[in-house]
Amino acid sequence: MNINLELTDKKAPVSGEVRMSTKNLSLYYGDFQALRDITLNIPENAITAVIGPSGCGKSTFLRLFNRMNDLITGVKVDGRVELDGINIYDRDIDVVELRKKVGMVFQKPNPFPMSVFENVAFGPRRHGRKNRMELEDVVEKSLKQAALWDEVKDKLGQSALALSGGQQQRLCIARVLAVEPEVILMDEPCSALDPIATLRIEDLMKSLAENYTIVIVTHNMQQAARVSDMSAFFMMEEDRAGILVEYGPTAELFTNPKDKRTEDYITGRFG
Amino acid sequence: MKTRKAPRLVSQQTAFSLLIAATAVVVIPVIVIIIQIVLNGAGAISWDFLTQPPSQAGKAGGIFPAILGTFYLMLGTIIIALPVGVLAGVYLSEYARDDWMTRTVNMAIVNLAGVPSIVYGLFGLGVFVLMFHFGMSLLAASLTLACQALAMTVTTSREAILSVPREYREGSLAVGATRWQTIRHVVLPQAMPGIITGAVLAMSRAAGETAPILVVGAAFFLPALPQSPLDQFMALPYHLYTVAAHIPGMPRTTIWGVALVLLVVVLSFNVLATIIRLRARKRRYST
Numbered sequence: 263m264n265i266n267l268e269l270t271d272k273k274a275p276v277s278g279e280v281r282m283s284t285k286n287l288s289l290y291y292g293d294f295q296a297l298r299d300i301t302l303n304i305p306e307n308a309i310t311a312v313i314g315p316s317g318c319g320k321s322t323f324l325r326l327f328n329r330m331n332d333l334i335t336g337v338k339v340d341g342r343v344e345l346d347g348i349n350i351y352d353r354d355i356d357v358v359e360l361r362k363k364v365g366m367v368f369q370k371p372n373p374f375p376m377s378v379f380e381n382v383a384f385g386p387r388r389h390g391r392k393n394r395m396e397l398e399d400v401v402e403k404s405l406k407q408a409a410l411w412d413e414v415k416d417k418l419g420q421s422a423l424a425l426s427g428g429q430q431q432r433l434c435i436a437r438v439l440a441v442e443p444e445v446i447l448m449d450e451p452c453s454a455l456d457p458i459a460t461l462r463i464e465d466l467m468k469s470l471a472e473n474y475t476i477v478i479v480t481h482n483m484q485q486a487a488r489v490s491d492m493s494a495f496f497m498m499e500e501d502r503a504g505i506l507v508e509y510g511p512t513a514e515l516f517t518n519p520k521d522k523r524t525e526d527y528i529t530g531r532f533g
Numbered sequence: 534m535k536t537r538k539a540p541r542l543v544s545q546q547t548a549f550s551l552l553i554a555a556t557a558v559v560v561i562p563v564i565v566i567i568i569q570i571v572l573n574g575a576g577a578i579s580w581d582f583l584t585q586p587p588s589q590a591g592k593a594g595g596i597f598p599a600i601l602g603t604f605y606l607m608l609g610t611i612i613i614a615l616p617v618g619v620l621a622g623v624y625l626s627e628y629a630r631d632d633w634m635t636r637t638v639n640m641a642i643v644n645l646a647g648v649p650s651i652v653y654g655l656f657g658l659g660v661f662v663l664m665f666h667f668g669m670s671l672l673a674a675s676l677t678l679a680c681q682a683l684a685m686t687v688t689t690s691r692e693a694i695l696s697v698p699r700e701y702r703e704g705s706l707a708v709g710a711t712r713w714q715t716i717r718h719v720v721l722p723q724a725m726p727g728i729i730t731g732a733v734l735a736m737s738r739a740a741g742e743t744a745p746i747l748v749v750g751a752a753f754f755l756p757a758l759p760q761s762p763l764d765q766f767m768a769l770p771y772h773l774y775t776v777a778a779h780i781p782g783m784p785r786t787t788i789w790g791v792a793l794v795l796l797v798v799v800l801s802f803n804v805l806a807t808i809i810r811l812r813a814r815k816r817r818y819s820t
């Protein structure tokens with residue numbers, strides 16, 4: 263095997279505390295099955311990467327955890343998706359509360375066309391925080407956490423659209439952090455960014471992983487190798503349904519894959 | 534090279550001339566009409582003309598009550614048509630399921646714009662004047678014009694709301710905002726320029742309508758200005774129609790003068806709508 267992927271200085275091995283999981287999870291867009299029978303545990307305060315070829319259902323899988331797929335008509339979910347042992351697809355689940363706990367960062371930076379401050383304060387405001395001083399504290403804290411404070415502290419009142427792409431993405435991360443989530447989902451958060459901005463986001467993710475459970479979708483395997491503790495490799499079956507091929511600690515999956523298909527993919531033989 | 538390029542060039546020039554000719558056919562009559570009205574009507578315009586009530590069946594005095602009546606009408610129309618239009622637009626774009634019912638409703642609303650305005654007038658007469666006992670009044674006329682304007686305000690609101698990118702909605706929902714909060718704080722502010730543009734255009738159209746108000750409350754002459762929404766009113770288009778068609782010995786300058794004032798009112802609202810749209814666009818793209 264000949265992989266020159268540089269693996270991160272691994273932190274202490276994943277503690278094993280399961281934060282989220284799917285059990286025999288299948289998802290359908292109308293008649294089309296996009297995910298088939300996926301069972302997987304996501305550990306607490308670690309970064310789990312979801313990799314695989316385009317169209318294999320990575321985004322669909324990620325959007326299960328904050329029920330973003332609910333927005334699409336005709337979606338049907340079979341099986342369980344659990345957060346702390348509770349099935350979040352149960353009927354009595356409050357989706358708004360769920361999304362406060364499970365934040366999401368999107369592929370294309372999507373700051374609102376408002377000021378930097380209002381972007382970060384958006385979530386807290388919607389959840390009833392009105393006090394200006396309190397909001398200022400939250401905004402500052404979140405921007406610091408997102409490693410953006412120094413760059414924007416003098417232009418909090420300016421339009422967020424004036425920031426660079428990398429800054430916009432960190433702003434979106436700050437916007438999520440401001441509602442104090444426990445889990446952060448990231449769908450190819452660096453795909454629209456240049457390499458330097460990408461590295462900054464990766465550093466940020468690593469520091470956030472101390473306190474947050476992070477799931478990141480990426481089609482960049484170097485990135486998965488660099489930042490993640492666990493990796494899940496997805497693929498399509500003949501009928502284009504996404505399946506989980508292999509899941510394990512990133513170091514193992516990349517250096518010693520158990521499945522031939524994983525090996526072929528990470529050595530660049532297909533996909 | 535030359536021989537191959539020539540025929541392409543010729544056909545391009547032909548197409549070009551055709552396009553220019555077609556544009557001219559559209560633009561020239563408009564310009565001629567405007568020039569005609571301005572040249573002939575400017576002489577009638579004076580401070581008294583704009584601020585005094587008419588006398589001698591409109592042959593002397595001014596047209597202030599008609600101007601005021603038209604502004605009241607526009608205001609009444611928009612106060613009713615804008616909120617209803619926005620709410621219906623929000624429902625149709627955000628909540629209604631995309632089924633045949635919704636599509637039928639959408640189509641019906643678009644087609645409402647094609648209903649002849651006198652039909653709205655008769656509807657208003659039957660429903661607001663007689664059935665609801667509002668009588669011939671500003672209220673009945675505003676409601677009637679609002680029904681007509683709804684076709685426009687609902688459609689433009691719906692389209693403005695639908696054009697707000699999905700990423701914004703997702704970004705909002707993803708931090709735990711409710712659906713309504715997302716509409717209220719993200720979608721509507723983004724859609725507002727489009728909504729306002731539609732509303733302003735609907736207002737300028739209402740200002741120019743003659744047929745519907747004829748049967749629901751416009752009067753040619755009233756001794757006093759309307760004191761309540763239940764009073765009758767004067768309005769510019771109806772005044773113009775009457776002085777032009779029914780008063781013998783009417784000075785021609787006065788007729789053109791009324792036309793000029795009506796034109797300025799309507800056009801200035803169209804210009805306003807354009808300015809709102811351009812400013813919103815500039816704000817969106819300037820970063």
Ligand SMILES: Nc1ncnc2c1ncn2[C@@H]1O[C@H](COP(=O)(O)OP(=O)(O)O)[C@@H](O)[C@H]1O
Nearest residue numbers: 291296315316317318319320321322323334502
């Ligand atoms: N809203 C949708 N409706 C129908 N099919 C969809 C929808 N979104 C995604 N799909 C399909 O589901 C499959 C997985 O898509 P996605 O999760 O976006 O893959 P990935 O993120 O791995 O590229 C693809 O075949 C895609 O065409």
Ligand SMILES: [Mg+2]
Nearest residue numbers: 320321322449
């Ligand atoms: Mg994707």
